Every structure is written in structure tokens, then in C-alpha cells.
Amino acid sequence: MTIKKVIIKKTNDILYTEVLDNGLHIFMIPQNDINTTYVSFTTRYGGMHNEFIPFGEKKMRKVPEGIAHFLEHKMFEQEDGVDPMLFYSQNGADVNAYTSLYATSYHFSCSDYLKENLEYLLNFVQAPYFTDENVEKEKGIIEEEIKMYNDNPYSLLGEGIRANGFKNHPLKHPIAGTIDDIRSITKENLYTCYHTFYHPSNMFVVVSGKFDVKEVLNIIKENQSSKEFEKNNTITLKRFKEPDQVVNSYEEKQMNVEVFKISYGIKMPIKNIKMEPKRRAIYLAIMFESLFGSTSKFKEEMKEKGYLISSVSLGTYYTDDHLFVTISADTEYASELLAAIKETLNNSEVSEEEFNRKVKVVASDEIYTYEDAEYVNRHIVDNLVIYNKYYPNMDDILNNLNMDEFNKLRKQLDFNNTTSLVIKPFVNKGV
């Protein structure tokens, strides 16, 4: 158990990492010329983890959709009746949490009382208190939250395109579940999920901004050694057999919108691509940015023709077997725009000049990241969730990217297995 230190060459920041005996990983990156400390406490458990062997059991079990998000809400209920939100606001801190498909994260920021606030974070996330009554109460609140998402065309667009892409994999479900799903959640299955996924060995703490490394480490160590945990337990998640084909190649939905929204999803098998996922992700980002981003021919042409009236937003989702990239935009010419996206992918070549320029942009983004301690924290969390690893010196990867490897990867990817979703106004304007 020793502390590891890595210098971030580009900015001279230092990343400290340590693993405690109970398996909890700690990542610290101090930036002491600012006022605020940012702390996050994350479990690798998110909206898509709904079939698994529960802790202490032997058989695979399915729990209701939306339970990770429900659990996140319920962690804010404590046995002493004090709401963590209230505790934090009285201690000069701002607390919040989010659930993604892949993880649940609890985080706060403060400029004073770091010790109290940090201990409280570890304590409230490690002290579940679910009762029939408090579980029922939360259902009303989450129902309103789900209705709010259902009124948001972009959130429906994201959920809809995933549902069209995946047949079996739980990526097809909305993170918060449906109203029917959450009605079936009980305190028992909340505890089951909690005990399976909230073990320290499945979690990590990230601290950034203003703090003293030794002090923070001691606070965490003392806190953790005063608690008892079950022995490390390997989590067994269900492996889904997912076909390479999308479920639906085209779908239209009507909604209370005035302008059409489209999303184009490309489902690519990646089992046969042998490349470090981070490296693959950088290549893919360069490719899709070049093809659809601000410097692309596509964007220029579509804007001039009037087919594109927003920027293009790109999304990436991954499973063990597939990569799912989404391209979304606002338009008055849904079918024309979809056809143009398809055509652009048919000729996905990127010039060497463009490739090198984009690499330089990725390198610049890295510096912008370290400018903002709050963003650094999120950046580390995201990398740990996706790659199970943090890359403090991206230049080590960027400096040996090359066109040949890029082109080889590009040719290995199959862009033909696609699905489209069009959200259109109620008044029939014709697509």
C-alpha cells in the first residue's frame, strides 16, 4: 500500500494514486492556487447493470430497470433523519449525484470544512437506510423526474436510438427506467443492489482542487479502517448475447416539437479489433470530428443547403462486443440529412493534414481540461469508468498515433449496420 506519484508533463500538475486494503481506489490531483476542493465517490454501477449474481447468492437475478438511479436518490435518506443536502449546505458545500448507464457518482465541492464534508460523503454513501415508507415516498418524486425527461425531445432521441440499436443489451433501456419499472422497486431489491455494487473494491474516490494530499489520504484511511466490510467479492454480471444487427433500421415518433430532430446510430462489432480502447477512442473521435465536426465538408454543405440548422452532436456507447456511435441534429429535411450522413460514412477518408491538426486539437484539449479542477475530476471519473484507467500523459499516446493505423482501423469498422430515428411535429408536414 504505497502512494504512487505521476507528473503530468504538460502542465506540471501531479497525480497521486493509492489503493486501500479494502480495495478502494483513491486519485488525487491538487491544484492549490484555487479556492475550491472537488470530491467524487463513484461506484461502477449504473443504469445498465440489472442482471447479475447478487452478493452472497449463487444464481443470476434480474432487478427492475431504473434501480441504480432510484438507489442514488435513496442514498440521500439517512437513518438519523438528516438529509445530506442539508448537512452540506450547512457546511458550505454543494452536493449532488448522477447516474449514468455505467456508473453512479456522488460528489461535493467546498472551500471550507473539507474534513467534515469528506467524512460525511464516505459515511452517507456507505450507510444505506431504506424503509418501505421512504421507498414509496421517492416514487412520486422520480415519476415527476421521468415525466420531465419524457417532455424533452433530446432525451427521447437518445433513449430511442439506443432502443433501436440494441435487442438484448440493457443499453436499450432509459437510465431512470419507466414509471411502471420504478413502481415495482422495493427496499429488498435496493439492498440487494447496494450490497453487490457498493463494496469499496468496486468504488473510487477522486479529489481535485485545493487540498493537502497527506491530510486527505489520512482522512479517508482513518474513516475506512473504522468500518467493517465484507470480503472482496467478484461481481458477476450477465453477459448478453447481442446480435450485430440493429433492431430497427428506421423509426418515426411524433412529439410536441416544431423542428424535426434526427439521430443516426451506427452499430459496429469490435470483437476483432485488437487495440487499446483509449487509443481506439481517440482515432474514432478524430474520424467522426473530421467527418461531421466544424471543419467538415459535410457540415459546410448541409448548412449551405439549409438541411442542417444546429450543430451535429456525436455520442458514443460501448459494450464488450459493440460500439454504437450516434449522430444527432435538428433539421427541416430529415430524409435528406440522413442520406447525407450515410453518404459521408461511405467515404470516410481523412487527409493527413486534417489528421495531424486534429491530434493537435486533442493535445490542446488536455490543457483546457487541467484548467478547471471541477472538470478534471469528472474527466478522471469518466476515464476510470470507461477505460478502468486514467491517462495522465496523453502525449504518450498522441505522439505515436499514425495515419496507417488510423486507416487500418477505419477499414475494419463496418458502418453499414445503422438505425435512424426521426422525431417530428404532430402536425403532419411530411418528412
Next chain:
Amino acid sequence: MEYRYHEGKAYNLHLLKTKKFKTITVLITFKRKVKKEEITIRSFIHSILLLSSKNFPSSRLLSTEAEKLYAPSIEATENIVGNYAVTSFYMAMINDKYTEPGTNNKCMNFFKELLFNPNIENGGFNKNNFNIIKNEITAKLKSIKDSPRYYSEVRMLEHLDPTSPVSYRRGYLEDLDKIDEVKAYEYYRGMLHSDMVDVFVLGDIDFDAVRKTVDDMIPINTIKKQKEGIYVKHKTIRKRAKVVKEEENVKQAKLVIGCKLNNLSDFEIKYVLPVYNGILGGPSYSRLFKSVREQNSLAYYIYSNYRRVNNLLTISSGINKESFDKTVKLIKTEINNMAKGNFDESDLKRAQQDIVNIIKNIEDKPYRLINNYSWQVLYDLDDIETRKKRVFDVTVDDVKKIGKKVHIDTIYLLHGGDDN
């Protein structure tokens, strides 16, 4: 941080030197008194300038050039702030000691090119580019209902007072056809001529060098003076709140309550109002959050917001349509409790601490810090250090007193009708 201010005839320059950041951020604001009939044409200017320029005549060429300069982040916004229309241009660039010496000057030149060397043809903006922006603005104005939460706030303000700048939209579809590339260019030239301009530069900078760079950059030499105050005053205060319910195809009903603020003193506007708002419905564990969400499970979100320059406080929540009466009653109870002083000393302390934290957080991020300085100028606020101290001068009595000046004016509900 060291602050230097140069008052000029054509523009004012604010220089902020700190070693805290790895970037240098530049903000240039243009402002003038808002006129409803100018809002739509004005909304073209910031977008069209960032789309192309004389030397980089398409958005693709322009973006490519930016990437070559280590991708400075360039953005622009158009806002109505009280009685003024404010256009802001931002550029954040990496301090070139982290990249390549000379890049910062190149970025400044590039920024100058965008703002002051537009892509002009036949006495107007390039027609193609004009049309691209027109399409985008049309779509934006048409799709205002895509966000029910935003739309309900807009509608509430229109019911509150359709003649006041507080209710102006970001543009009007019916004005679009009156605008062409020539008129837009004329409007732009008018901005250079008559708008009041402030320039802010933040980062590890050399005062004299930056002053000279900015002087070379800004080709404005007209003299102007701010005549009218930015704060909006309400003409009338309703004795009984107006209740309006409108129907749209939404699943969750949106409740928005507008409260007019009357006769606030300088101290109340600057210090008591944020504290009042923090206790009632502010960012953390507020009275409204506790009552409406935690105790009664009526909503996922409920918060209050103050718009200082508009003398307005608004309360927003997403609820079930059937819970309208109950929710409004709970909100009214909380507003009455504020005026009676029925809240805890700890609520006051919490709200004060929240405000200090928000200020401290502003200091940590270049974008927020530079905005803060522009607000200080716009709203005539005290500096950061003074604000951090004076917020603690606010007492329970101050909050009670301001509570009596909060008048519920409009209660608005956007709902999905009986089928939903």
C-alpha cells in the same frame, strides 16, 4: 489578482492579471438600450461574425484556422439584461508558454479578424452566410416549445407585463422577413458606432503589451456615454395575483410564479435579495425544496430565481396538473413565512455561506471570473472581496423586510390538458 482599468472614450479596458490560469481569456461586450423591434436583427450579428470573415470566407476555413492556433475557444452570446441588449464575444486561448510562443498574438489577430473584418459583399453580409444564420434563427424561434420549462417561463413573463423588457423574447418570427444581409450589416456598423464597449483580458498577462494589442485590435473611435439605468422598474403592482393556465402537449405540468419586487434599496438589491432567494428556493436545501419535494413528494425540481436587474423573483416547478392548488398553497405559505420571519437562523447562515461559496467558485474559473467583472460593470456591483464580507451583514430583519416587498404577480401553469 491585479486589476487595472483604463477608461477610454471609445471603449473601457479592464485588465486582470493572475498566474492562476493556464489560459488567457478575452471578453468584449457591446451594449445599448434594448428595443423590441431591434432584438431579432441584433440576434444575427454575433452568430454571423463567428461564421466567417473576409480572409476566411467560410465556416470550414475559419474553424480550420482556429485549430491551427491550438483551438482557442471562441463563443458569442446575445442577452437582454434589464433595459439593455448585451452582445458578448469570448475567446479563451492557451497561454502560449504551454504551446508555441507567438500563438497568443496570432489568436488576438484572429479574434480581431472575426469581429472587425466581416465577410462583406455588395454592401451586406455574404448572402450565403446570412441565410445559414437565418435558417438557424428561424428554427430556434420556431422550436421555443421544445423546452416546456423555458417556454413556460417565457409565457409567464408575457402575462406578467407584455410591455416591459423583462418579457421580451430572444427574437420574433414576424420580424425575420424584414431583415436582409444589407440591413444586418448596417445594424452591425451602427453597433460599432454607437454601442458602449468594454474589453476584459484575464490571465498571466503583461499589462502594457496587452493594452497595446487591444488598442491595435479595436477600430472604434466614437465617443458615447451610458444614459439610462439598466434596472427595470415595474409600472404597476397587482393587488391580487393573476392566474393563467395554458394547454400544450406536455406530460409534466410546469408551474411558474412571477413575483415583482418593489422599492428595493441598494443594499437590498445587492445583498438581501440573494440571501432571501437562497433561503426560499436557492441552490441547496431550501424551504421550497423541503416543503414541496421532500415533505410532499409533489415535484422533482422546485427552485426560485432572482433577476436583479428585472426586479423579479420567479419560482419554477414541474408538477402533476392535479397538484396545482396544493403546490401553489405550499409556495404561498413559504413566501408568507419569509415575510413573517418564520425561518431559522440556520437557514440564513446556510444561504449566506452558499453565496460566498458561489463567489469563491467564480474565482476558480476563468470564464466565470471574466463574466463576473463584466457583471460588476453592468450591474454596478461591489468587488468580490467586498461582496464576500458584506453578505454577512444581512440580518433576519432585513430578510423579513424584503419579504414584504415581494408581490406575487402571476401564477402560470402550462399543462397537457385532460387526456394526459
